[in-house]
Amino acid sequence: MNWDDTTDGAAAERLVDTAADREDQAVEAALRPKDLGEFIGQEKVREQLDLVLRAARARGATADHVLLSGAPGLGKTTLSMIIAAEMGAPIRITSGPAIQHAGDLAAILSSLQEGEVLFLDEIHRMSRPAEEMLYMAMEDFRVDVIVGKGPGATAIPLELPPFTLVGATTRAGLLPPPLRDRFGFTAHMEFYEPRELQRVVHRSAALLDVEIDPSGAAEIAGRSRGTPRIANRLLRRVRDYAQVKADGLITEDIAAAALAVYEVDERGLDRLDRGVLEALLKLFGGGPVGLSTLAVAVGEERETVEEVAEPFLVREGLLARTPRGRVATPAAWNHLGLTPPQRPATGNGQQDLFGA
Ligand SMILES: Nc1ncnc2c1ncn2[C@@H]1O[C@H](COP(=O)(O)OP(=O)(O)OP(=O)(O)O)[C@@H](O)[C@H]1O
Ligand SMILES: [Mg+2]
Numbered sequence: 493m494n495w496d497d498t499t500d501g502a503a504a505e506r507l508v509d510t511a512a513d514r515e516d517q518a519v520e521a522a523l524r525p526k527d528l529g530e531f532i533g534q535e536k537v538r539e540q541l542d543l544v545l546r547a548a549r550a551r552g553a554t555a556d557h558v559l560l561s562g563a564p565g566l567g568k569t570t571l572s573m574i575i576a577a578e579m580g581a582p583i584r585i586t587s588g589p590a591i592q593h594a595g596d597l598a599a600i601l602s603s604l605q606e607g608e609v610l611f612l613d614e615i616h617r618m619s620r621p622a623e624e625m626l627y628m629a630m631e632d633f634r635v636d637v638i639v640g641k642g643p644g645a646t647a648i649p650l651e652l653p654p655f656t657l658v659g660a661t662t663r664a665g666l667l668p669p670p671l672r673d674r675f676g677f678t679a680h681m682e683f684y685e686p687r688e689l690q691r692v693v694h695r696s697a698a699l700l701d702v703e704i705d706p707s708g709a710a711e712i713a714g715r716s717r718g719t720p721r722i723a724n725r726l727l728r729r730v731r732d733y734a735q736v737k738a739d740g741l742i743t744e745d746i747a748a749a750a751l752a753v754y755e756v757d758e759r760g761l762d763r764l765d766r767g768v769l770e771a772l773l774k775l776f777g778g779g780p781v782g783l784s785t786l787a788v789a790v791g792e793e794r795e796t797v798e799e800v801a802e803p804f805l806v807r808e809g810l811l812a813r814t815p816r817g818r819v820a821t822p823a824a825w826n827h828l829g830l831t832p833p834q835r836p837a838t839g840n841g842q843q844d845l846f847g848a
Pocket of ligand 2: 568569570613660
């Protein structure tokens with residue numbers, strides 16, 4: 493456990509967290525598809541990107557700048573490496589937070605080789621001055637290096653070799669339009685369908701030398717929240733269970749039993765998610781209830797409930813955020829196997845419940 497972590501206990505140890513932990517980082521390199529053909533799902537993105545890269549190759553040119561946007565764990569870093577591999581180009585990897593000053597960026601840009609892919613992860617977190625330098629670099633393959641300070645400062649223009657910028661962001665909405673507009677192609681990555689994740693699980697199992705049958709892979713896929721990173725992580729935990737408690741083969745029953753131990757349910761909800769839903773249903777009759785009250789009821793920080801648990805519950809159509817508070821949907825009652833209280837058709841749910 494990392495005590496420097498800013499998130500609190502319940503959130504930090506989650507098996508269904510979308511961010512990569514240390515173990516993920518160690519294995520992900522081995523599990524990354526190496527070319528577009530191996531990349532599962534994201535049909536549209538793959539087809540479009542294939543055209544962009546093929547055309548550039550045919551022209552003998554450097555590919556246009558590419559922006560990859562999408563939630564964590566959907567394959568942005570993987571695609572950036574595939575772009576470089578498909579272009580037969582080297583790749584340089586850096587990230588927005590690593591570029592504090594425009595000078596940091598100038599140093600990287602001026603050392604690029606012709607045709608090189610520059611992968612700028614978390615591009616929305618770059619500093620303003622660096623961002624402005626990047627505009628010019630992307631458009632004109634040129635940067636102005638400022639020498640000196642104050643009135644005597646001079647800008648020395650520096651030619652750059654043509655390169656391909658691949659930017660990745662989980663928050664495309666935060667990118668300033670001038671930056672967004674300078675990308676020739678933007679790929680929006682969607683959450684994966686269960687049958688696509690099933691293929692991801694099969695592929696990873698083969699690479700990890702784990703035996704799994706189709707029903708086992710389907711069981712893991714269904715609990716992976718549309719995210720390959722989570723699918724790969726659940727696969728590793730199920731593998732451990734199959735090794736210790738069975739003969740190593742992952743079947744539907746083994747996967748279900750293993751993930752019950754880790755408290756990840758059939759729909760991918762974990763203890764925190766279920767705690768929030770249960771409080772909403774059992775203590776507040778399905779709402780509406782205020783966020784703070786709900787947080788106190790589950791013994792978590794407001795932020796944990798709002799930023800860690802709720803986005804997935806909302807995406808799954810189990811919870812709605814309304815101006816009057818959090819409300820459970822019929823699907824939530826159904827998922828927890830509970831019956832919603834009878835309410836008069838025209839009445840106000842909360843007032844009825846509390847008799848006010
Ligand atoms: N389409 C895919 N097919 C097979 N495996 C995939 C696919 N997409 C992602 N993965 C796997 O999921 C893991 C996470 O992918 P990746 O690191 O590329 O996500 P990311 O979008 O860069 O996440 P983050 O926003 O956290 O940086 C990788 O190990 C990769 O093997
Ligand atoms: Mg990444």
